[in-house]
Amino acid sequence: xxxxxxxxxxxxxxxxxxxxxxxxxxxxxxxxxxxxxxxxxxxxxxxxxxxxxxxxxxxxxxxxxxxxxxxxxxxxxxxxxxxxxxxxxxxxxxxxxxxxxxxxxxxxxxxxxxxxxxxxxxxxxxxxxxxxxxxxxxxxxxxxxxxxxxxxxxxxxxxxxxxxxxxxxxxxxxxxxxxxxxxxxxxxxxxxxxxxxxxxxxxxxxxxxxxxxxxxxxxxxxxxxxxxxxxxxxxxxxxxxxxxxxxxxxxxxxxxxxxxxxxxxxxxxxxxxxxxxxxxxxxxxxxx
Amino acid sequence: xxxxxxxxxxxxxxxxxxxxxxxxxxxxxxxxxxxxxxxxxxxxxxxxxxxxxxxxxxxxxxxxxxxxxxxxxxxxxxxxxxxxxxxxxxxxxxxxxxxxxxxxxxxxxxxxxxxxxxxxxxxxxxxxxxxxxxxxxxxxxxxxxxxxxxxxxxxxxxxxxxxxxxxxxxxxxxxxxxxxxxxxxxxxxxxxxxxxxxxxxxxxxxxxxxxxxxxxxxxxxxxxxxxxxxxxxxxxxxxxxxxxxxxxxxxxxxxxxxxxxxxxxxxxxxxxxxxxxxxxxxxxxxxxxxxxxxxxxxxxxxxxxxxxxxxxxxxxxxxxxxxxx
Amino acid sequence: xxxxxxxxxxxxxxxxxxxxxxxxxxxxxxxxxxxxxxxxxxxxxxxxxxxxxxxxxxxxxxxxxxxxxxxxxxxxxxxxxxxxxxxxxxxxxxxxxxxxxxxxxxxxxxxxxxxxxxxxxxxxxxxxxxxxxxxxxxxxxxxxxxxxxxxxxxxxxxxxxxxxxxxxxxxxxxxxxxxxxxxxxxxxxxxxxxxxxxxxxxxxxxxxxxxxxxxxxxxxxxxxxxxxxxxxxxxxxxxxxxxxxxxxxxxxxxxxxxxxxxxxxxxxxxxxxxxxxxxxxxxxxxxxxxxxxxxxxxxxxxxxxxxxxxxxxxxxxxxxxxxxxxxxxxxxxxxxxxxxxxxxxxxxxxxxxxxxxxxxxx
Numbered sequence: 016x017x018x019x020x021x022x023x024x025x026x027x028x029x030x031x032x033x034x035x036x037x038x039x040x041x042x043x044x045x046x047x048x049x050x051x052x053x054x055x056x057x058x059x060x061x062x063x064x065x066x067x068x069x070x071x072x073x074x075x076x077x078x079x080x081x082x083x084x085x086x087x088x089x090x091x092x093x094x095x096x097x098x099x100x101x102x103x104x105x106x107x108x109x110x111x112x113x114x115x116x117x118x119x120x121x122x123x124x125x126x127x128x129x130x131x132x133x134x135x136x137x138x139x140x141x142x143x144x145x146x147x148x149x150x151x152x153x154x155x156x157x158x159x160x161x162x163x164x165x166x167x168x169x170x171x172x173x174x175x176x177x178x179x180x181x182x183x184x185x186x187x188x189x190x191x192x193x194x195x196x197x198x199x200x201x202x203x204x205x206x207x208x209x210x211x212x213x214x215x216x217x218x219x220x221x222x223x224x225x226x227x228x229x230x231x232x233x234x235x236x237x238x239x240x241x242x243x244x245x246x247x248x249x250x251x252x253x254x255x256x257x258x259x260x261x262x263x264x265x266x267x268x269x270x271x272x273x274x275x276x277x278x279x280x281x282x283x284x285x286x287x288x289x290x291x292x293x294x295x296x297x298x299x300x301x302x303x
Numbered sequence: 304x305x306x307x308x309x310x311x312x313x314x315x316x317x318x319x320x321x322x323x324x325x326x327x328x329x330x331x332x333x334x335x336x337x338x339x340x341x342x343x344x345x346x347x348x349x350x351x352x353x354x355x356x357x358x359x360x361x362x363x364x365x366x367x368x369x370x371x372x373x374x375x376x377x378x379x380x381x382x383x384x385x386x387x388x389x390x391x392x393x394x395x396x397x398x399x400x401x402x403x404x405x406x407x408x409x410x411x412x413x414x415x416x417x418x419x420x421x422x423x424x425x426x427x428x429x430x431x432x433x434x435x436x437x438x439x440x441x442x443x444x445x446x447x448x449x450x451x452x453x454x455x456x457x458x459x460x461x462x463x464x465x466x467x468x469x470x471x472x473x474x475x476x477x478x479x480x481x482x483x484x485x486x487x488x489x490x491x492x493x494x495x496x497x498x499x500x501x502x503x504x505x506x507x508x509x510x511x512x513x514x515x516x517x518x519x520x521x522x523x524x525x526x527x528x529x530x531x532x533x534x535x536x537x538x539x540x541x542x543x544x545x546x547x548x549x550x551x552x553x554x555x556x557x558x559x560x561x562x563x564x565x566x567x568x569x570x571x572x573x574x575x576x577x578x579x580x581x582x583x584x585x586x587x588x589x590x591x592x593x594x595x596x597x598x599x600x601x602x603x604x605x606x607x608x609x610x611x612x613x614x615x616x617x618x619x620x621x622x623x624x625x626x627x628x
Numbered sequence: 629x630x631x632x633x634x635x636x637x638x639x640x641x642x643x644x645x646x647x648x649x650x651x652x653x654x655x656x657x658x659x660x661x662x663x664x665x666x667x668x669x670x671x672x673x674x675x676x677x678x679x680x681x682x683x684x685x686x687x688x689x690x691x692x693x694x695x696x697x698x699x700x701x702x703x704x705x706x707x708x709x710x711x712x713x714x715x716x717x718x719x720x721x722x723x724x725x726x727x728x729x730x731x732x733x734x735x736x737x738x739x740x741x742x743x744x745x746x747x748x749x750x751x752x753x754x755x756x757x758x759x760x761x762x763x764x765x766x767x768x769x770x771x772x773x774x775x776x777x778x779x780x781x782x783x784x785x786x787x788x789x790x791x792x793x794x795x796x797x798x799x800x801x802x803x804x805x806x807x808x809x810x811x812x813x814x815x816x817x818x819x820x821x822x823x824x825x826x827x828x829x830x831x832x833x834x835x836x837x838x839x840x841x842x843x844x845x846x847x848x849x850x851x852x853x854x855x856x857x858x859x860x861x862x863x864x865x866x867x868x869x870x871x872x873x874x875x876x877x878x879x880x881x882x883x884x885x886x887x888x889x890x891x892x893x894x895x896x897x898x899x900x901x902x903x904x905x906x907x908x909x910x911x912x913x914x915x916x917x918x919x920x921x922x923x924x925x926x927x928x929x930x931x932x933x934x935x936x937x938x939x940x941x942x943x944x945x946x947x948x949x950x951x952x953x954x955x956x957x958x959x960x961x962x963x964x965x966x967x968x969x970x971x972x973x974x975x976x977x978x979x980x981x982x983x984x985x986x987x988x989x990x
Contacts, residue, residue, distance in 0.1 A: 196406045196409075197401040197402075197403060197406040197407045198406065198407055198408055198409045198417075200368055200399070200401070201399070201401070201407060201420070201467075201470065202409075202420065202424075203368065203390075204366065204368075204394050204397075204398055204399055204421065205394070205420040205421040205423070205424040205425060206390075206391045206394060206421070206424030206425045207420075207424055211424075215412075216409055216411075216412075219409075219411045219412075220409070220410075220411065353847040353848060353849060353850075354847050459935060461935075489670035489671055489874065490670060490874065490875075490876065490915060490918060490919065491670060491914065491915065491918050491931060491932040492931075493918075493920075494918030494919070494920070494929050494930070494931035494932070495931040495932075497920060497929060497931075498929050498931055501924055516847070516848055517848075518848070519877070519919070519920045519921065520920055522920065522922060522923055523920035523921075523922065523923060523924050523927060523929070524920075524924060542923065543923055546923075556849060557848060557849060559852075560848050560849045560851065560852035560853075561848055562851075562852075562875065562877035562878045562880075562881045563877060563881070563921070564876055564877035564880055564904075564916070564919045564921055565880065565904065565921070566880040566881070566883075566900045566901050566904050567901070567904075569881055569882075570881075571852050571855055571856060571881040571882070572855075572856055572859060572881065572882070574852050574856070576849050576852055576853050579817055579819060579820075579850065580817075580847065580849075
C-alpha cells in the first residue's frame with residue numbers, strides 16, 4: 016500500500032510542477048507554515064525569533080511608518096508590527112488546519128457511513144447534517160465565547176462544530192458513486208465486511224475529491240476566523256492576531272494605513288496561497 | 304455428473320419505491336420469477352437474454368449479493384440463501400468476474416493486492432503463501448509477475464480483465480460466475496479472454512455460469528444454455544441442440560437476430576421480430592411472450608406455460624411448442 | 629455506380645497532453661450511390677474521427693485536419709468554411725449516433741424535433757441561407773391559436789408539419805405514430821428513440837447517412853429491427869449509408885462493401901463477399917479468425933497476439949508490424965499504400981506488382 020501512496024504523491028508533485036500558479040501557491044503556503052512552525056517551536060523553548068519582543072511597548076517611536084528598523088512600522092503602543100504579525104501566524108494556520116482536518120475526517124466518515132448503510136439511517140444522518148449546516152458561524156462563535164470564554168482554542172472549537180457538513184455531503188455523494196462500482200462487490204466476495212470496505216476502499220476512493228475541496232476551503236476558514244477575531248472573540252490583548260489587528264486599527268486607515276492594511280494584506284496572501292495550491296491540485300488531478 | 308449448483312424456483316422481486324417511506328408497497332419488479340437451473344461440474348451454463356430479462360439479477364442472487372425473495376439456491380450440496388450458510392464459506396468456492404474492467408478494480412490498489420484480496424479475506428494463508436499465489440495467478444492469466452506493482456490505470460482493458468480473472472480463480476473456486484466478461488472488450492481482446500477462460504476451465508476443472516446477451520459468445524463457450532425472458536427461463540438444454548433447433552418462439556427470435564459473421568447467411572434481414580421487451584412491473588398475463596408471438600392463441604394470454612421436457616434434457620415453456628418443430 | 633463520396637489521403641491529428649495523436653493517417657475511402665459501406669475497426673482505430681471529419685463536426689481546437697481531401701458530389705468539404713458546411717450538414721449528409729437519449733433534446737417532444745428538421749430543410753430549399761435560431765418558434769407557430777395558451781407540454785403541433793412528422797414516424801415503423809408524435813424522448817424505449825433519430829435524419833432526404841455505432845447500445849432483437857429498417861429505407865429514400873461499427877458480424881449482415889481500419893489507417897476495402905472469402909490483409913485475416921462462430925469444440929479461436937500501438941508515437945511504416953505473422957523488412961521502413969484491382973484494395977507489401985502478387989491473383 017505504501018508504494019501506491021508514494022506513487023500518487025510523486026505523480027501529483029510532478030504535475031504540479033508544470034502549473035505555475037500551483038508553484039506560487041505552494042511557496043506561499045510553505046513559507047507561512049514554516050514561520051508558524053518556527054514560532055510555535057520558539058514559544059516552546061522560550062526563545063525569541065522576532066527582531067523585537069512582540070508584546071513589548073515602546074521599542075520604537077509610536078505609530079511609525081515602515082522603515083529599515085521596523086519593517087512593518089510600529090503601532091500605537093510602539094510595538095513592532097512585523098514581530099507581532101510573525102508571532103500571530105500560528106493562530107490562523109493552526110485554526111484553519113485543525114478545523115479543516117477535523118471537518119474532512121468527520122465529514123468523510125459520516126458521509127460514507129450514511130452512503131454505505133443507506134435507508135433510514137442515511138436519511139437521519141443527512142438531516143442531522145442539514146441542521147448543523149443551517150447554524151450560523153457567528154452566532155455559534157458568540158455563544159461559545161459567552162459560555163466558555165473567548166480565545167483561539169475556543170474559536171477553533173466553535174468552527175469545528177459547524178464546519179463539517181459540506182464535507183459530509185460531498186463524501187456521501189462520492190461514496191455513493193464508489194459503492195456502485197463492481198470492486199466493492201468483489202470486496203464482499205472476498206469476505207470483507209462493511210467496516211473493512213469502508214476503510215480499505217471507500218475512504219480511499221473519496222479522499223481525493225475531499226482533499227481538493229479542503230485545500231480550497233482552508234482560505235475560507237482563515238477569513239471566517241479572522242472575522243471572529245476582528246470581532247474580538249478570539250485573542251485577548253495584548254496577544255497579537257491578524258484579524259484583531261485589522262479591527263483595532265481600522266480607524267487609522269488614513270493616518271497610519273500600514274497598521275490595518277499590512278495585517279489585512281497578510282491574511283489575503285495566505286488565502287490566495289492556499290487557493291492557488293488547491294486549484295493546482297485540482298487541475299493536476301482532473302487531467303489524470 | 305456431479306451437480307455444483309442448483310436453483311429451485313428462485314425468485315427476486317424488487318419493491319417499487321414509494322414517494323414516502325411509510326406507504327404500503329403494492330407493486331413489485333419481478334426481476335427473477337421462478338428460475339430453476341442446474342450447473343454440472345466442469346461445464347459452462349450460459350444464461351442468455353436481453354436487457355431486463357433478469358439474468359444479471361439471477362447471478363447476483365445466486366452470489367448472495369441480493370437477498371432472494373423466495374426459492375432456494377443449493378451450492379456444494381447446501382442451501383445458501385437467506386443466511387443459511389456463512390457467505391464467507393460460499394465465496395471460497397464461488398467468485399465473479401464482472402463486465403466492466405474499469406469498475407472491477409479499485410483504482411487506488413495495485414494489481415497484486417487486488418488479486419490477493421480474496422486470499423487475504425477468505426483463506427487465512429501467510430503473507431508469503433499469498434505472494435506466491437499472486438504470482439501464480441498472474442502467470443496463469445498470461446500476465447507477467449512484475450505487473451503486481453502496477454495500478455489499474457496503467458493497464459489496457461484486456462489486461463484489467465485478466466487481473467479480474469486472476470482474482471477470481473486465485474482460490475481455485477468450484478464455480479465462477481462470468482457476468483458479460485467480454486462485452487466491454489474489442490473483438491481481438493475478446494478472443495484472447497475467451498481462449499483464456501477455456502484453458503483455465505480445463506486446467507482447474509472450473510464450472511462457469513456465463514451471463515451474456517451475446518449469442519455467439521454463449522454458443523462458443525457453453526455446454527448448456529438457459530434462455531431467459533422477462534424473469535423466466537423459456538428454454539433450457541444443451542447449447543448445440545438449442546442453437547441447431549431452437550424451439551421456443553422467443554429463442555427462435557433471439558437466435559435469428561444475432562448477427563452471424565457470414566455475408567452469405569443474412570439471417571438479420573429475414574428475421575421476423577415484433578414488438579419490444581415488456582415492462583417488468585406489469586408483465587403481460589399468462590405467457591409473457593404472447594403479445595409478440597406468431598403462434599399465440601387464447602390459452603397463451605391466460606395460462607403461463609411451464610417448462611416441459613420435449614426431448615432428453617431439452618426443456619421448453621410453450622403451449623404450442625409442436626408448431627416450431 | 630456513381631461516386632458520391634471520395635476521401636483521399638485524409639489525416640487528422642489531436643493535440644493532447646501526452647503528445648500529438650495521429651487519429652487518421654492518410655485514409656482513403658469511397659462511397660457510391662445507393663451503397664451501404666461498413667467501416668469496421670476496434671477502439672482507437674479512428675472510425676469515429678472519420679465520421680466527425682466527414683460531417684465537419686471535429687472539435688477543431690484539439691483536432692486538426694492536417695492533410696487530405698473529402699470530395700462529396702464534387703465539392704471538397706475540408707476547405708469549406710463553416711457556413712457553407714452547414715448547407716451540407718443535415719441536408720446532404722446526415723448523421724446518427726450511438727446513444728439516442730443524448731442525441732434527442734429531452735425537453736422537446738419528438739414530433740417537434742422532427743418538425744424542426746423538416747422546417748430546416750424547407751428553409752434551405754427556399755434559399756433562406758443559414759438557419760435562424762428561432763426555428764422552434766416557427767414550429768410552434770403551427771400550434772392552433774387557442775392552443776398557444778396551454779402549457780408547453782400540452783401544446784400540439786398541427787397542420788401540415790404534424791402530418792409530415794407522423795409520416796416520418798410511419799416510415800420508420802413506429803407503432804401508433806399519431807400518439808408518439810406528442811411524446812417526449814424519455815417516454816420511448818431505446819429502439820424507438822433510435823428510429824426517431826433515423827426518421828429525423830432521413831426526413832432531410834440526405835444523399836449520405838453516417839451511422840456511428842447506431843445499434844451498439846441496443847438489444848440484439850432491437851438491433852436487428854433497426855438494421856433491417858435502415859437497409860429497407862436506403863432504397864426508398866435513395867440514400868447511401870456509411871455504417872461505422874466495431875462489430876464485423878453486424879457489418880457483414882447489411883453492408884455492400886466493407887473498409888477495415890486499424891490504428892488510423894484503412895488497411896483493406898472490398899465487396900463484403902470478397903472480404904470474407906479472400907481476406908488479404910493479415911489484420912483482416914486475424915480479425916476473422918478470432919470471431920467465435922460456433923461451439924468451442926468446432927471452432928479454434930486464434931486470438932491476435934499483442935496490442936494496438938500507441939497512437940501518440942509517430943510510426944514510420946506499417947502499424948501492424950508488431951502483430952503481423954508475415955512481417956518483412958520493408959514493412960517498418962515505409963507504410964504500404966492502399967491499392968488493388970477490381971475494388972478490392974489492400975495496404976500490404978504481401979501484395980502488389982513488386983511481388984508479382986495482384987490482390988485478385990491470390
